[in-house]
Amino acid sequence: MHPTDFTLRGAIDALNEGIITSVELTQAHLDAIAALNPRLNAYITVTGEQALEQARASDARRKEGIAGPLEGVPLAIKDLFCTAGTLTTAGSRILGNFTPPYESTVSANLLRDGAVFLGKANLDEFAMGSSNTTSAFGPVENPWSRANDPDTRLVPGGSSGGSAAAVAARLALGATATDTGGSIRQPAAFCGIAGIKPTYGRCSRFGIVAFASSLDQAGPVARTVEDCAILLKSMAGFDPKDSTSADIPVPDFAAACARGVKGLRIGVPKEYRLEGTPPEIEALWEQGLAWLREQGAETVEISLPHTKYALPTYYIVAPAEASSNLARYDGVRFGLRVTEPNSDLRDLYERTRAQGFGAEVRRRILIGTYVLSAGYYDAYYLKAQKIRALIKRDFDDAFGKVDAIVTPATPSAAFGMDEKQDDPVKMYLNDVFTVTANLAGLPGLAVPAGLDAQGLPLGLQVIGRSFDEETVFAVGTAIEQAAGFTALPRLRAGA
Amino acid sequence: MTYTIEGRTGPWEVVIGLEVHAQVTSQAKLFSGAATEFGAAPNSQVSFVDAGFPGMLPVINEECVAQAVRTGLGLKAEIHLWSRFDRKNYFYADLPQGYQISQFAHPIVGTGTVEITLADGSTKQIGITRLHLEQDAGKSLHDQHPSKSFIDLNRSGVALMEIVSEPDMRSPEEAGAYLTKLRQILRYLGTCDGNMDEGSMRADVNVSVRKPGEGFRTRCEVKNVNSIRFVMQAVEAEARRQVELWEEGGTVEQETRLFDTGRGVTRSMRSKEDAHDYRYFPDPDLPPLVLAADWVESLKAALPELPDARRARYVAMGLSPYDAHVLTLERETAAFFEAVARGRDAKTVANWVTGDFFAALNRTGLGVEESPVSAAALGELLDLIADRTINGKIAKDVLAIMFETGERPGAIVDARGLRQVVDTGAIEAAIEQVMAANAGKVAEYRSGKDKLFGFFVGQVMKAMQGKGNPALVNEVLKQKLG
Numbered sequence: 001m002h003p004t005d006f007t008l009r010g011a012i013d014a015l016n017e018g019i020i021t022s023v024e025l026t027q028a029h030l031d032a033i034a035a036l037n038p039r040l041n042a043y044i045t046v047t048g049e050q051a052l053e054q055a056r057a058s059d060a061r062r063k064e065g066i067a068g069p070l071e072g073v074p075l076a077i078k079d080l081f082c083t084a085g086t087l088t089t090a091g092s093r094i095l096g097n098f099t100p101p102y103e104s105t106v107s108a109n110l111l112r113d114g115a116v117f118l119g120k121a122n123l124d125e126f127a128m129g130s131s132n133t134t135s136a137f138g139p140v141e142n143p144w145s146r147a148n149d150p151d152t153r154l155v156p157g158g159s160s161g162g163s164a165a166a167v168a169a170r171l172a173l174g175a176t177a178t179d180t181g182g183s184i185r186q187p188a189a190f191c192g193i194a195g196i197k198p199t200y201g202r203c204s205r206f207g208i209v210a211f212a213s214s215l216d217q218a219g220p221v222a223r224t225v226e227d228c229a230i231l232l233k234s235m236a237g238f239d240p241k242d243s244t245s246a247d248i249p250v251p252d253f254a255a256a257c258a259r260g261v262k263g264l265r266i267g268v269p270k271e272y273r274l275e276g277t278p279p280e281i282e283a284l285w286e287q288g289l290a291w292l293r294e295q296g297a298e299t300v301e302i303s304l305p306h307t308k309y310a311l312p313t314y315y316i317v318a319p320a321e322a323s324s325n326l327a328r329y330d331g332v333r334f335g336l337r338v339t340e341p342n343s344d345l346r347d348l349y350e351r352t353r354a355q356g357f358g359a360e361v362r363r364r365i366l367i368g369t370y371v372l373s374a375g376y377y378d379a380y381y382l383k384a385q386k387i388r389a390l391i392k393r394d395f396d397d398a399f400g401k402v403d404a405i406v407t408p409a410t411p412s413a414a415f416g417m418d419e420k421q422d423d424p425v426k427m428y429l430n431d432v433f434t435v436t437a438n439l440a441g442l443p444g445l446a447v448p449a450g451l452d453a454q455g456l457p458l459g460l461q462v463i464g465r466s467f468d469e470e471t472v473f474a475v476g477t478a479i480e481q482a483a484g485f486t487a488l489p490r491l492r493a494g495a
Numbered sequence: 496m497t498y499t500i501e502g503r504t505g506p507w508e509v510v511i512g513l514e515v516h517a518q519v520t521s522q523a524k525l526f527s528g529a530a531t532e533f534g535a536a537p538n539s540q541v542s543f544v545d546a547g548f549p550g551m552l553p554v555i556n557e558e559c560v561a562q563a564v565r566t567g568l569g570l571k572a573e574i575h576l577w578s579r580f581d582r583k584n585y586f587y588a589d590l591p592q593g594y595q596i597s598q599f600a601h602p603i604v605g606t607g608t609v610e611i612t613l614a615d616g617s618t619k620q621i622g623i624t625r626l627h628l629e630q631d632a633g634k635s636l637h638d639q640h641p642s643k644s645f646i647d648l649n650r651s652g653v654a655l656m657e658i659v660s661e662p663d664m665r666s667p668e669e670a671g672a673y674l675t676k677l678r679q680i681l682r683y684l685g686t687c688d689g690n691m692d693e694g695s696m697r698a699d700v701n702v703s704v705r706k707p708g709e710g711f712r713t714r715c716e717v718k719n720v721n722s723i724r725f726v727m728q729a730v731e732a733e734a735r736r737q738v739e740l741w742e743e744g745g746t747v748e749q750e751t752r753l754f755d756t757g758r759g760v761t762r763s764m765r766s767k768e769d770a771h772d773y774r775y776f777p778d779p780d781l782p783p784l785v786l787a788a789d790w791v792e793s794l795k796a797a798l799p800e801l802p803d804a805r806r807a808r809y810v811a812m813g814l815s816p817y818d819a820h821v822l823t824l825e826r827e828t829a830a831f832f833e834a835v836a837r838g839r840d841a842k843t844v845a846n847w848v849t850g851d852f853f854a855a856l857n858r859t860g861l862g863v864e865e866s867p868v869s870a871a872a873l874g875e876l877l878d879l880i881a882d883r884t885i886n887g888k889i890a891k892d893v894l895a896i897m898f899e900t901g902e903r904p905g906a907i908v909d910a911r912g913l914r915q916v917v918d919t920g921a922i923e924a925a926i927e928q929v930m931a932a933n934a935g936k937v938a939e940y941r942s943g944k945d946k947l948f949g950f951f952v953g954q955v956m957k958a959m960q961g962k963g964n965p966a967l968v969n970e971v972l973k974q975k976l977g
Binding site: 081082088090095098100101102104205206207208209210212213214240241242243244320321323324326327328330332333334345349369372373374377381 | 543546547548549550551552553554555582584586587588591592593594644646772774775776779780781782
């Protein structure tokens with residue numbers, strides 16, 4: 001067995017049993033990165049030397065009998081997490097030269113638990129995108145391709161496309177990611193892996209480059225639901241440096257995976273049956289519900305009446321917050337600065353921001369600025385906040401009747417790199433099943449459940465109650481086991 | 496008497512409202528742990544939060560919130576148990592985040608009131624509209640380099656209270672009195688040091704004029720005035736400008752102006768059309784600020800005595816309203832007075848503190864907390880008068896020596912032989928000597944010229960080098976003169 005084929009759980013066991021060392025495991029991943037990253041572009045920065053150093057230190061700790069829960073496990077870190085001493089770009093030219101002197105809380109938690117960092121994963125610029133084509137460091141390619149059309153390069157989804165592609169192609173055992181409207185779940189589904197956006201407040205946002213503060217949430221992607229559970233346990237926890245972080249205990253998520261679904265009531269929201277959804281996705285959804293029923297769950301039709309307003313609400317709230325969050329990239333203190341000999345301050349701002357931000361980021365800053373402007377605030381931002389409250393209430397009502405909700409993760413399988421690029425609205429529709437969990441702050445898990453006719457992975461989504469990731473993991477594991485998803489992407493280490 | 500500006504068309508009233516920015520006295524900034532000390536080297540008190548680095552998040556400093564609540568209580572204002580921080584978005588080089596975190600829609604403190612005392616002794620209530628917390632920006636330095644501007648972020652993120660008054664003031668004097676009183680309250684509370692020359696307190700002055708009986712006309716805002724005197728001058732200058740403009744048939748446009756302290760005029764900074772669209776919205780990094788009612792109560796219970804209450808107490812102790820006012824202007828002065836007055840006659844102490852002590856202190860140019868004469872030393876001096884060791888006149892001289900040398904009064908009296916003479920024999924001898932030398936005046940007195948009594952007292956005291964006990968001198972003199 002190739003070392004990159006371990007699941008994260010399997011690797012931890014192998015390390016514990018002395019079957020492999022962290023140095024060997026790390027080196028195998030670095031070799032795989034060297035071989036495949038030039039094609040996939042999943043990493044912006046590979047920190048090979050540092051990774052091996054961390055691996056050696058980890059092996060030494062293990063010898064001394066000190067081993068954290070992730071001792072020696074090589075991971076990819078989405079390049080939105082600030083890593084002390086390592087370039088952190090957010091996929092943007094404007095931060096192309098930015099090396100933070102501080103560590104994000106989530107990545108610091110992983111280091112505390114013994115993890116090894118292979119490098120920084122590519123992403124859509126400032127996490128704005130659903131295809132990982134907006135990165136200033138080039139698009140990421142999905143390691144999967146269509147059976148009958150292997151030459152068409154597909155997107156890995158976004159914004160955590162680099163994280164998802166790296167994990168799917170075995171260039172990391174797991175990765176950190178972030179999700180503002182679906183940026184963990186959609187790429188996980190497109191790449192045939194699992195990914196969870198936990199409850200808002202579960203992971204600290206400290207040190208994560210902000211996109212939309214009230215929606216952003218960090219979470220893991222990995223090849224199994226259990227691997228996600230292990231990673232999330234390390235990533236999560238109260239952080240006094242983030243006022244929106246929740247001061248509640250972090251349960252043993254991995255233990256919850258095996259709980260089973262017997263007696264659970266699973267909600268099936270009728271509003272998620274969208275016109276134009278491919279029949280194979282509808283069929284997969286039905287199949288997933290049938291698997292859960294077979295394992296003793298009850299499925300119940302529910303209504304989330306304000307679902308149709310979720311996407312427009314999201315595309316007001318997220319750009320509004322982004323327009324303000326991205327104001328600090330002004331060329332004054334760090335990052336890119338573009339001036340001419342006679343530039344005044346305004347000119348410095350204009351040149352820096354025009355050249356530093358890509359088209360999608362500029363579009364969202366403009367939308368956000370517009371919806372917050374005097375005279376438009378009430379009609380857009382304020383109304384969006386009201387609808388957001390209604391969407392939250394829909395879920396509250398639903399969770400009075402059911403324990404979890406199951407939906408498709410995405411309205412399609414991965415698409416071609418040159419598709420949907422001309423129409424931002426079409427691109428935004430990728431988030432149609434996922435944004436509601438962000439707006440309501442709820443945990444949402446994407447789990448690979450099958451393949452489409454082209455042999456591309458499709459995922460289902462499990463949404464849970466606030467801070468009830470445990471039930472989400474249990475339902476996700478039940479789907480995963482019933483699906484027996486064993487298909488592999490064409491581009492992968494050892495293939 | 497109403498203050499008016501006499502124009503060609505008749506008298507004009509002035510309407511004034513103030514927005515005061517007061518720096519919160521605290522160890523750390525509003526949303527970061529960085530220090531707030533004044534005068535530190537540029538950019539030496541800056542955290543990554545204050546510099547707006549990627550991924551940095553604000554965390555509210557509880558002490559700053561407590562200070563705002565204390566201030567609200569001191570302004571007899573409503574404390575809002577639920578308030579919220581908003582972002583005020585604009586670009587400037589010394590605003591690292593590209594927005595200021597402030598409380599726009601839901602301030603922590605609501606309506607309150609401040610009582611001001613005017614020169615004629617009358618009082619007036621000035622309404623407080625609101626008080627909110629916000630962060631300060633950094634400082635742009637344009638004079639350090641021929642072509643570059645430098646930025647100092649030490650102030651960036653420092654907690655400010657913006658205290659907004661109602662447009663209740665009607666004269667420069669009232670504006671000055673309001674600012675003086677507000678500063679006094681803040682200093683009593685210890686919530687702002689009130690150092691206007693260090694920028695700890697700045698005022699935006701809203702001025703409009705109107706004909707008596709009219710509603711409000713358009714106002715202008717004079718930004719960032721940094722002394723009480725300048726506020727009073729700015730009110731007058733701006734009001735006169737507006738009167739002239741109206742009388743010339745012009746219209747006052749709502750705009751932001753600056754006060755040119757050198758020339759004593761205001762000039763336009765930006766018009767309403769140039770005003771920023773700040774795109775306020777709730778800061779998603781900060782949950783609403785929710786205060787527990789019992790926490791507010793505990794702050795209220797621990798509030799120090801405020802100037803109005805203290806003044807009333809002094810009047811009840813027998814002080815004149817004027818002395819009570821003067822002694823309560825500064826918390827330190829009041830504390831000094833009370834230290835001296837403990838166990839002594841309050842009225843006598845007040846006379847000495849506001850009289851000879853203040854006069855001597857003024858000559859040194861020092862504040863009461865740096866006085867070379869401590870409260871204990873002054874108390875000892877007053878005790879020497881009370882127990883008739885020295886008389887009042889000698890005491891004045893002793894006080895002067897105390898200021899010069901820092902010695903204790905007892906030591907001065909002993910070393911210089913200033914003890915007053917209470918020996919009636921010595922007094923009689925001196926009186927007889929004076930009467931002998933002024934036989935003619937004695938005759939005049941005896942023939943009914945009572946006014947000469949003072950002359951004899953003076954002569955006797957002079958003969959005794961001022962050390963005679965005045966009461967005894969009077970008594971014996973009356974006997975001898977018959």
